[in-house]
Amino acid sequence: MKQNFLSDHDKKTGHTKTYTKNFKGIGARKGMKGARAGSVRARLVFFGVLAVLLLLGSVFSEALAPYDPNLQDLANAKAAPSAAHLLGTDRYGRDMLSRVIAGSRASIFSTLLLVAVITAVGTLVGVFCGWHGKRADTVLMRISDIFLAFPGLVFAMAVAGVLGGGLQNAIIALAAISWPKYARIARSQTLAQRETAYLKASKLAGSSTFRIIFVHLLPNIIGPILVTSMLDIGTMMMELAGLSFLGLGAKPPTAEWGSMMSDARSLMTTAPWVAFSPGAAIFLSVMVFNLLGDTIRDYADPRSRDL
Amino acid sequence: MQDGKTEPVLEIRDLTKIFRRRGQTPLTAVDGVSFSLLPGECLGIIGESGSGKSTLVNMITRLIDADSGQILLKGRDITRLRGKALRSVYSEIQMVFQQPADSFDPRRTLGDGIGESLRNNGWSAAAAREETAKLLDLCDLPAEFAGRYPHEVSGGQCQRAAIARALAIRPSILLCDEATSALDVTVQQEIMSLLGDLRRQQGRNFSIMFICHDIALVQEFCDRVLVMYQGRIVEEGIPDTVIQCPAHPYTKRLIDSIL
Numbered sequence: 001m002k003q004n005f006l007s008d009h010d011k012k013t014g015h016t017k018t019y020t021k022n023f024k025g026i027g028a029r030k031g032m033k034g035a036r037a038g039s040v041r042a043r044l045v046f047f048g049v050l051a052v053l054l055l056l057g058s059v060f061s062e063a064l065a066p067y068d069p070n071l072q073d074l075a076n077a078k079a080a081p082s083a084a085h086l087l088g089t090d091r092y093g094r095d096m097l098s099r100v101i102a103g104s105r106a107s108i109f110s111t112l113l114l115v116a117v118i119t120a121v122g123t124l125v126g127v128f129c130g131w132h133g134k135r136a137d138t139v140l141m142r143i144s145d146i147f148l149a150f151p152g153l154v155f156a157m158a159v160a161g162v163l164g165g166g167l168q169n170a171i172i173a174l175a176a177i178s179w180p181k182y183a184r185i186a187r188s189q190t191l192a193q194r195e196t197a198y199l200k201a202s203k204l205a206g207s208s209t210f211r212i213i214f215v216h217l218l219p220n221i222i223g224p225i226l227v228t229s230m231l232d233i234g235t236m237m238m239e240l241a242g243l244s245f246l247g248l249g250a251k252p253p254t255a256e257w258g259s260m261m262s263d264a265r266s267l268m269t270t271a272p273w274v275a276f277s278p279g280a281a282i283f284l285s286v287m288v289f290n291l292l293g294d295t296i297r298d299y300a301d302p303r304s305r306d307l
Numbered sequence: 308m309q310d311g312k313t314e315p316v317l318e319i320r321d322l323t324k325i326f327r328r329r330g331q332t333p334l335t336a337v338d339g340v341s342f343s344l345l346p347g348e349c350l351g352i353i354g355e356s357g358s359g360k361s362t363l364v365n366m367i368t369r370l371i372d373a374d375s376g377q378i379l380l381k382g383r384d385i386t387r388l389r390g391k392a393l394r395s396v397y398s399e400i401q402m403v404f405q406q407p408a409d410s411f412d413p414r415r416t417l418g419d420g421i422g423e424s425l426r427n428n429g430w431s432a433a434a435a436r437e438e439t440a441k442l443l444d445l446c447d448l449p450a451e452f453a454g455r456y457p458h459e460v461s462g463g464q465c466q467r468a469a470i471a472r473a474l475a476i477r478p479s480i481l482l483c484d485e486a487t488s489a490l491d492v493t494v495q496q497e498i499m500s501l502l503g504d505l506r507r508q509q510g511r512n513f514s515i516m517f518i519c520h521d522i523a524l525v526q527e528f529c530d531r532v533l534v535m536y537q538g539r540i541v542e543e544g545i546p547d548t549v550i551q552c553p554a555h556p557y558t559k560r561l562i563d564s565i566l
Contacts, residue, residue, distance in 0.1 A: 196409060197405075197409040197410040198410055198411055198412045198420075200368075200370055200404070201410045202412070202423060203370065203397075204370075204424075204473075205424035205472070206395075206397045206423075206424050206428060206476070207423065211427075219414045220412070
């Protein structure tokens with residue numbers, strides 16, 4: 001009965017409906033393109049500025065923190081947010097605002113280092129595979145398949161567990177599982193470019209393979225790789241905090257957002273602000289870097305930039 | 308040797324390339340090809356798509372490796388050279404590609420591309436820039452083209468720049484692999500007259516191998532023509548003779564299809 005009614009309805013109005021829909025669609029799309037071109041640039045500036053502010057904050061964290069992040073004041077432990085301690089204090093009476101600011105160095109800097117390492121290593125492996133081909137390509141790509149087949153964080157936990165705790169080992173563990181994505185992208189880009197005339201022309205100009213790869217090939221394939229690494233900053237920040245939360249990252253008393261949240265678990269009912277502030281810090285910075293990555297991807301796509 | 312007066316600048320002996328793909332019957336792209344290129348000569352190679360012309364050219368420039376046979380450049384076997392020794396070959400052999408815009412790095416200026424062979428051979432940046440301006444002038448392009456990017460110039464201008472790049476290192480052999488096929492007819496004529504001028508200027512120090520599927524261009528421009536069919540050279544001779552009395556059935560078909 002209902003179905004009948006629906007098809008009847010479609011028959012009656014279907015024609016005019018599609019017509020008006022199409023008509024609307026064209027007008028709307030035109031308007032949207034114009035608005036998007038402007039907004040992509042505006043978004044790029046907005047999130048770029050936010051990301052730079054976060055970076056500056058982490059560089060000058062010592063100067064910005066109102067208290068010594070490791071200074072204990074047991075008389076004032078678990079104090080609720082107040083004028084003296086804007087975000088309250090933790091179980092040892094350490095100022096949470098200072099700890100969140102100090103933690104930005106461990107969290108943001110380690111993440112950027114990690115992303116830089118996996119981008120560089122993955123790209124070099126991928127370019128080598130794509131360029132050289134043959135058996136080395138097969139072997140390295142199967143190895144990367146193995147890494148890609150594992151659930152990332154579980155494998156990172158295993159690696160960090162074997163290496164022992166510490167921020168440095170957490171970075172190594174995450175780097176070990178994250179490079180294959182970049183190797184894949186770089187390899188496919190290299191394969192697509194390898195037979196192009198301009199690389200052949202460079203060879204005919206007497207360029208060494210090293211020069212062909214680093215002067216001609218890399219600048220032409222690096223775009224999508226950089227976009228991927230920008231999008232990865234947020235993910236890596238979260239995974240690094242995750243490892244720290246599990247006790248496989250930064251060691252106490254180092255201020256690091258993940259381990260600070262882990263430390264605050266037992267205080268959730270009595271002093272929820274202790275967990276709230278590092279959580280909010282992770283949430284905000286991951287969001288800023290993710291949106292920045294998204295915006296850069298949109299910007300790098302000429303179809304959304306030029307129209 | 309034969310006449311005691313002209314040593315070929317390039318000699319190809321029994322060159323063969325077989326493409327083997329897993330699960331497919333091997334494809335013999337070039338099948339025992341032999342010929343020689345004399346100093347100052349313009350040699351045309353014609354044949355349909357897939358007849359092995361481009362494979363042959365890519366083997367001569369060592370962009371792909373030959374399976375058997377020999378490539379002799381001024382009497383020196385270059386068939387298996389690698390690394391530095393191979394790079395020295397490229398100061399004798401240069402090539403102009405079919406798609407002019409694709410043959411320049413999209414992220415670098417035309418001037419960068421033209422001067423690259425010079426800088427690779429030890430020229431200073433300033434000297435290379437000066438020479439680039441001269442080369443652009445030689446190819447009838449204004450000097451400011453050195454600062455342009457490949458997407459900023461037309462196909463004909465880009466192909467002129469490609470010729471300037473090929474000439475930069477003063478090679479004795481220029482391979483033109485369908486160098487005019489992607490251009491429209493009037494631009495084609497300009498490029499051909501440029502190549503003609505270059506031949507007159509350089510004389511016996513400059514040989515051209517002109518790969519083409521346009522018989523009229525070959526007749527107008529070349530001293531000698533090879534006809535390739537299914538990886539073999541089926542006919543060789545002076546263009547007028549080949550066109551007026553073709554000996555091989557394929558050549559007949561090729562000429563009939565045009566006239």
